[in-house]
Amino acid sequence: MSELPAPSPQAQQLSAALSDAIREEITAAGGSIPFSRYMELCLYTPGLGYYSAGQRKFGAGGDFVTAPEISPLFGRCLANACRVVLESLQGGDILEFGAGSGQLAIDLLGELQRTACLPGRYLILERSAELRQRQQQALQRELPQLLDRVLWIDTLPEDGFRGVMLANEVLDAMAVERFQWDGKAAGLFHVGAGGDTFEWRLQPSRDETGVAVESLAASCQLSPGYISELNVALPAWLQSVAAPLQQGVMLLIDYGYPRHEYYHPQHSSGTLMCHYRQRAHDDPFLWPGLQDITAHVDFTAVAEAALAADLEVSGYTTQACFLLDCGLDGLLQQAGPTDSTHYMQLAQQAKTLILPGEMGERFKCIALTRGMTTTVPGFGLQDYRNRL
Ligand SMILES: C[S@@+](CC[C@H](N)C(=O)[O-])C[C@H]1O[C@@H](n2cnc3c(N)ncnc32)[C@H](O)[C@@H]1O
Numbered sequence: 001m002s003e004l005p006a007p008s009p010q011a012q013q014l015s016a017a018l019s020d021a022i023r024e025e026i027t028a029a030g031g032s033i034p035f036s037r038y039m040e041l042c043l044y045t046p047g048l049g050y051y052s053a054g055q056r057k058f059g060a061g062g063d064f065v066t067a068p069e070i071s072p073l074f075g076r077c078l079a080n081a082c083r084v085v086l087e088s089l090q091g092g093d094i095l096e097f098g099a100g101s102g103q104l105a106i107d108l109l110g111e112l113q114r115t116a117c118l119p120g121r122y123l124i125l126e127r128s129a130e131l132r133q134r135q136q137q138a139l140q141r142e143l144p145q146l147l148d149r150v151l152w153i154d155t156l157p158e159d160g161f162r163g164v165m166l167a168n169e170v171l172d173a174m175a176v177e178r179f180q181w182d183g184k185a186a187g188l189f190h191v192g193a194g195g196d197t198f199e200w201r202l203q204p205s206r207d208e209t210g211v212a213v214e215s216l217a218a219s220c221q222l223s224p225g226y227i228s229e230l231n232v233a234l235p236a237w238l239q240s241v242a243a244p245l246q247q248g249v250m251l252l253i254d255y256g257y258p259r260h261e262y263y264h265p266q267h268s269s270g271t272l273m274c275h276y277r278q279r280a281h282d283d284p285f286l287w288p289g290l291q292d293i294t295a296h297v298d299f300t301a302v303a304e305a306a307l308a309a310d311l312e313v314s315g316y317t318t319q320a321c322f323l324l325d326c327g328l329d330g331l332l333q334q335a336g337p338t339d340s341t342h343y344m345q346l347a348q349q350a351k352t353l354i355l356p357g358e359m360g361e362r363f364k365c366i367a368l369t370r371g372m373t374t375t376v377p378g379f380g381l382q383d384y385r386n387r388l
Helices: 007-030 033-044 072-088 103-114 131-140 144-149 210-220 235-243 299-308 319-325 328-335 340-354
Strands: 092-096 120-125 150-153 162-170 177-181 186-194 197-204 225-228 245-257 273-275 280-281 290-293 314-317 363-370
Touching: 007 290, 033 177, 033 186, 033 290, 072 103, 072 162, 072 245, 072 319, 072 328, 072 340, 092 103, 092 197, 103 120, 103 131, 103 144, 131 144, 131 150, 144 150, 144 177, 177 210, 186 210, 210 225, 235 245, 235 299, 235 363, 245 299, 299 314, 299 363, 314 319, 319 340, 319 363, 328 340
Parallel strands: 092 120, 092 162, 120 150, 162 245
Antiparallel strands: 177 186, 177 225, 186 197, 245 363, 273 280, 273 290, 314 363
16 A cells, blocks of 8 residues: 555544554454444544544545535436425425535535525434534535525434435445355454554354345355455434435435345455545555545345335436436536536536446435325436346
8 A cells, every 4th residue: 555645644643543542442342343343433433533533535635526526417416306306295304414525415405596496404414523514614605595494413303304315425434344255154354453553353253244144145146255245234224214204205326236236256355445535445454544434335235124114115226317317418508508618517527427437337326215106306217126
């Protein structure tokens, strides 16, 4: 990893403090902690974790770029989908999980205001206090006239939520377990302390996670030595966020695959990825707290968890098809041709969002609904639910 740029001395201090805290927890646990716990600490330890400390994460000057940071067209397309849902419900709220820099909220609300279809409230549930503050500053700067509708919440809303729930690149930021299948049984990767750094410790897994891996190994015919990840927290998370939804849709957008592609022989080392200053690599022990750690999303698991939570799976498609069906073309045309420079910029951004070699096919969108009688936009071009 010597080719990666070195962090500033101040950032290195933060990373050292987080590493000390993780080492203490490892010692207290008797020598190792599950990888999911290590990932959780790296991303969310208050004041020190990647999402909880102050460094710039999103956008060109950060570690990675998400769709709302690439183009306002992303939020405007989502606004088109929200409008159809809000109109069919004759009102309602929007709840965004993990709002990052706040850019999606700004673009989406701006477009809904322009088309006179604002939600009653725009709720944001963000687990990072630092990001919440950034979001507040960004919305104050960009949309002061709508700030009274935006509410940051610490817990899920009361029962009876009607409207749209959104999460862009939130599932990939949830802590996962990492396992190895040896042909007969599952081993779970733990993290131990080795000198100055951390190291993998493979342990037999006879608990629920081990049983889940055995079942995966049988259904996906995993070969001995196969390594991958499992988001064991997903069913409980989906159950909890689905509970207050009385009527409406949950749109989840992320990079991932249906299960048979996720656990395909081609992915025999898993999907764990780290992002540091626009570079992707696979070493989660590098600079704890200073880099993002993610895993792809198993959308079959999302669909199963949704059904268990009494939601309907109403659509599943690629980001490209979703955005095009939500009117990307029309939004682009609105921008041109009077201002050709602006139009060219937006056209370039649209390509990044939809081209297969960029985000278009790697990212997927799934719609989970309850009590909806209107078709949710986004899935009219291609609906790949049969692949889940
Ligand atoms: C990869 S960032 C994506 C940010 C933003 N949605 C975007 O597209 O630019 C992940 C975000 O999810 C938040 N997050 C992770 N787990 C969460 C959870 N369980 N509830 C709410 N926010 C969460 C993180 O703090 C962060 O804001």
